[in-house]
Amino acid sequence: MRPTPDTSKASDQIAIMAYLSGFVFTTLVFLVSFWYRPPDVPTVVLCTLKSTTGMDCPTCGMTRAFCALAKGEWQRALRFHPLSPVVFALFGWWWLRSLLYLLGKGNWVNRVETWFPPLLTVLVVVAGVLVSWLFKLWLQ
Template structure:
């Protein structure tokens, strides 16, 4: 049985990721943004490591894989992690923690996040180098 704090955390994760997926499916941003909310991009003109992820998520939600990869090369992996976060939250809420433990025995959360962040930084470094 989950305590109240854990339940609220998993419920928040489920609501947040559901909102991300619904907005990604509904919204179609322009290929070239007219307005940037990225502080690094606005102040220096240089994309940050996550620039393009919103457009990439919107493309992935519509099945447009090539567009998504064009916007951010790590987007399918990050999208899949959001999918896991959604499913993980749901499984915890319905009392199937053992299923989560089986998956996370193969893919420990800290190691998974470390690999993804390294991939994001390497893809960003390559983008800057080619720029």
């Protein structure tokens, strides 16, 4: 008789890898944001929408804003993108969430996420970014 694989162990390993990946990714984002100081006006345009149409995309300025926020430059960050503190906080929560799960404190995360369900939170932030983008386009 063949032994059946323990699917619980496999799903636990996948979850650990997902949390570890999230923790490493967000840690790298914060470290790069802290060390890198981009110019206020980009010399190279990496945004495909901006380079093809000349219009800013919904997240144009977010990288520069993250770099400013990591250094505590709030006014500068808000000039780059008005919702950057919200997205920065969302990344901070992603980092903390991943760390807590890796430390076996997932029940703490569950308490917070009963008030702020992850999918709903992300959808609200994305909707906010799109609305701010449309407002920016309307003002131009």
